[in-house]
Amino acid sequence: MITVQGFEGLRVGVLGLGRSGLATCAALAAGGAEVCAWDDSAEGRAKAEAAGFACVDLTRQDAVPQLSVLITSPGIPHLFPKPHPVIAAALQAGVPVDNDIGLFFRALTDSDEPPKVVCVTGSNGKSTTTALIAHVLNEAGRAVEVAGNIGTGVLAIDLPGEDGVVVLELSSYQSDLARILAPDVAVFTNFSPDHLDRHGGLGGYFAAKRRLFSEGAPARAVIGVDEPEGQYLAMQYAEDAQDSRAIRISSGQRLQGQGWSVFARRGHLAEWRGGRQVASIDLRNIPGLPGAHNHQNACAAYAALRALGLAPRGIEAGLTSFKGLPHRSQLIAEKDGVRYVNDSKATNVDSAAKALQAFPKIRWIAGGLGKDGGLEALVPHLGAVVKAYMIGHSARDFALQLGDTPHEICETMARAVARAVAEAEPGEVVLLAPAAASFDQYPDFEKRGEDFTALVQAALNG
Template sequence: MIPVRGFDGATVVVLGLGRSGLTAARALRAGGAHVLAWDDGAKGREAAEAEGFEVRNPTQPGALDGVTTLVTSPGIPHLYPAPHPAIAAALAAGVAVDNDIGLFFRSLGWGDSVPRVVAITGSNGKSTTSALLHHVLTQAGRRAHLAGNIGRGVLDLDPPGTDDVIVLELSSYQTELARSLTPDVAVFTNLTPDHLDRHGGYGGYFAAKRRLFAEGGPDRAIIGVDEPEGLFLAGQMQEALVDDRVIRVSLGKLSGPGWLVTARKGWLAETRKGRQVASVDLRDIPGLPGRHNHQNACCAWAAARALGLAPREIEAGLRSYPGLPHRSQRIAERGGVTYVNDSKATNVDAAAQALQAFDRIRWICGGLQKDGGLAALHPHLARVARAYVIGREAQAFALALGPDVETDICTDMATAVARAAADSGPGETVLLAPAAASFDQYDSFERRGEDFVACVAALGAD
C-alpha cells in the first residue's frame, strides 16, 4: 500500500467503499489521516466498520464540520447529470473534493524513491495500450506495475522504487476530478462519443481527458491525432516545429520534422526529424489484430521509446503479447472457424474497429444502446454475414442496424453462440462485439464476455 501523504491529523471523508474507495481509506489512515467512511449501500458501510473506520453520513447536519477533503470513487457523479448529495454538501461547505488518483500523485514526491509514471487515457484502446506497455516493459526486464482503471487500485500498490515504472489506465471519470495529475508520460489514444451524460456533452468529455495534459504538464505527451480533438491537443502541447516532448500517433500518413509513430497497412513506422528510424510488420502478431490494435501498438511503442527502450526490445514485447481478456481475444478455433471475444466493445466506435479487423463475420451484438444510435456502424457491415442480436431490446437493436444486414433475434448469449456456430463455415469469425453496454443482462462487460467464452466452450462438449 502507498500511504497518502499531506493529511496527517486531518479529517477526510471517503465516499463510496468499493475497491478504490476502501483502499483509499486504508491508505489515508496509513498516512495519519482521520477517516470518515460512507457508502449508500449497507454492505459497503459494514465492510468499513469491520476494518475500524468511523461511518458517518456526510449529508447530515454538521457531518462535514472540520473535514478538509472528501475523496470520492470515480463512478459517483460530482457535476453532471447531477452531483451526488454528499458531494453537493461538500462543495457547498467549501470542502475540497478529490479521488484516489489525485491522492496518488500528491503522495509521489514524499519519499526518496520517485518512480516514473505513464498515464494513458482515451475513449478506446486505453486498456490494451496500458496492458501492452506493461508487458513490453516487463519483457524488457523493467520493473513495472499496472494500475488505475485496470489491474490494481493505484493506492494498493506496494511503495515503488526509483527505477520502477507505474502504468496507469485512467478513465475520464478519474482525470476529470483528480486535483493532482503529474505523470512523466501522458498518452491520449483517441476520442469518440461516450459517457456524454456524465460530462455534460462532447466538449465536457474532451475537457475531462485534456486535464491529464493541462494540469501538470507531462515531460512527454503521446497523442493520437486522427480526430480533431487530438490534433488540437497536440498543437497546444507543441511549442516549436521540432519538439520532442510531443509524439504524434496516427493510422494515416503524417509528415513534418517532429516525432511521429504511424501504422499504415499494418506497418508501424517511427520517424524523427523526417527520417524513419524503425519499422515493424504488425500484421502477423496474433495478439494485436486489426487497425485499432495497430493504433494501440503505436501508442505503446511511443511510450516505451519515451522511457528509453530500444526498438528491438519493444518489437519482442509486441510479438509475445498474449492479448487482454474481452478485447479482441481469440478464444477458440473449431472447424476452421475462429471465435473472438471483444465484449469490451461497448460503444459503436469500438465495435466498428472490431468489425474492420476480420473478414466474413458472424456477429453477436446487442445490449443497452448508448446515445447516438448505430448509424456509424453501417459503413462497416459489409463484412457481416449475419448479426445475432442479444439483449432485452434485441428487436429494436436489429431494426437500428438497417436493411442491409441479415439479423437473427436471439436475445440470450447461448442461443446466439449456438446459431452462429451452426451457420458458420471455414474461414469465418464468430465475433462478440456488442456495440452496447451490458447492464440489461449482465453486471459488467466482463461477465458478458465470460458467458460468451463458456458458451463457446460448451460447443466442444456436445
C-alpha cells in the first residue's frame, strides 16, 4: 500500500467506496489524515465501516465545508451531466477535489526511489496495451505493478522501486480530474466517441484525454495517429518533425517523416527513426494478438517499451508469449480445425467491428441489450460472417439489420453455442462479439464471457 502524506490531522472526504475508494481511505489514514468516508449506497458504507473507516454523511449541508480536500471515485460525475451533490458543495465551498490518481502522483514526490510510470489512455485497447506492456516487462525481469482502470486501485499497490515500473490504465474519468499527472511515458491508443454525456460532448471527451499530455508533460509520448485527434495531439507535442519525444504509431498505414514512428502493415510491425527502419517484428503468428486492432495495441506497447529502454528482440519475445486478456479476443479452445474466441468485452459496434475484421471465416454470436443504432454501423464489416447466431433482448432487432447474412435467432447463449459448434467447419472461428451490453441476461460482460467459455468447453469435451 502507498502512504499518502501531507494531510496529517486534516479532515479528508472520500466519496465513493468501491475498490479505489477503500484503497484511498487506507492510504490517507496511513498518512495520518482524518478520513470522512461516504457512499450513496448502504452496502458501500457497510464495507467501509467493516474495514475500520468512519462514515460521515457528506450530503449534510455543514459537512463538506469542514473538509480540507475531497477525493472522489472516477465513476462519480463532477461536472457533466451535472455534479454529484457532494462535489457541487465542494465546488461552492472552494474545497479542492481530486482523485486517487492525483494522490498517487503526489505520493511519488515523497519516494526516495520512485519507479518509472507509464500511463495508457485512449478509447479502445487500453487494457490490452497496459497488460501487454506489463507482461513484456515481467518477461524481461523488471519489477512491475499494474493498476488504475484495470485490476488494482493504484493506492493499494506497493511501489516497485527505482528500477521498477508502474503501468496505469487511465480512463477519461480518471485523467479529467487528477490534480497532478506526471508520467514518464504516456500512451494515447486511439480515439472514437464515448462517454459524451459525462464530458459534455466530443470536445470535452478529447480534452479529458489530452490532459495526460498537456498537464503531464511526459518525457516520451506514444500517440496513435489513425484519427485526426491523435494527429493533432502529436503535432502539439512535437517541437518539429524530428522531435523524438513524440512516437507516432499506426495500424494499417506506413508513417512518413524523419521522427520516431512504429506502425503495422500486413501483419508486420516496423520501427523507424531518422528516416530509416531500425527493427521489425512479424505479428501474424502471435496467437494472443489477432487482428489489426491488436496490432495497433502491439505498436503502442512496443513504442512504450522502447521508450523505457528495452531492446527490440526482448520485446518480440514478450509479445510472442502474451496470451491475451480474458474476454478480449481470447482464444479459449481449438478443435478439429475450428477456433473458439471470446470477445465478450466487444460491447459496442466499434469494438465488434474490429473483432469481425480479425478472422477470415466467422460463426458470429451476437446480441444482448442493444445500444442506439443497433448493428447498422456493422453492416460493412459482415463479409467474413458465415452465419450469425443472435441472442438476448435485441436478438430479433439485430436480425432485421443483417441483410443477406445467414442468421438464426437462438435467444440463449446455450443454444447459440450448441448450434455454432455443430455447424462449424475446419478453418472457421466461432466468435462471441456481442456488440451489445450484457445486462439483459448477465450482470456484466465477464459473466457472459465465462458462460460462453464454459459452454464451449462442455460441448467440445462432451
